[in-house]
Amino acid sequence: MRWRSRGPTGSRDCGTARFYPRALCPACLSSATEWVRASGRGKVYTFTVTHQNQTPGFREELPYVLAMVELEEGPRLLTNLVGCVPDDVRIGMPVEVVFEDVTAEITLAKFRPV
Numbered sequence: 714m715r716w717r718s719r720g721p722t723g724s725r726d727c728g729t730a731r732f733y734p735r736a737l738c739p740a741c742l743s744s745a746t747e748w749v750r751a752s753g754r755g756k757v758y759t760f761t762v763t764h765q766n767q768t769p770g771f772r773e774e775l776p777y778v779l780a781m782v783e784l785e786e787g788p789r790l791l792t793n794l795v796g797c798v799p800d801d802v803r804i805g806m807p808v809e810v811v812f813e814d815v816t817a818e819i820t821l822a823k824f825r826p827v
Contacts, residue, residue, distance in 0.1 A: 723749040732788035753810035755784040755824070762799040778802050782824050796825035 723730045724738035725745040737744055760780035766772055778794040780802070794802055795811065808824040815821055 730786040757806045758783040
């Protein structure tokens with residue numbers, strides 16, 4: 714699976730995968746970086762359930778789960794969990810990526826339980 718917009722990058726020198734993409738590897742400071750293909754699978758590292766948000770675009774989704782997902786490749790990313798009841802979410806729960814096309818130019822990576 715290839716991330717459609719921003720995804721993990723890796724160092725060709727030490728192999729460390731990271732997210733968000735950046736010019737230098739934080740582990741070895743190498744500038745020899747490249748995009749890497751991610752599996753799209755991971756686990757919930759931590760999360761919170763939002764019950765109050767009056768901002769248009771968010772209030773329609775209440776309650777929603779904001780989670781830090783740790784990919785199998787190592788990087789962690791902040792995302793939404795979808796396709797589950799917020800009370801069922803647990804730390805360590807296996808998840809997989811799903812893509813939401815917000816506009817023709819913007820696609821968001823979200824995760825759902827496996």
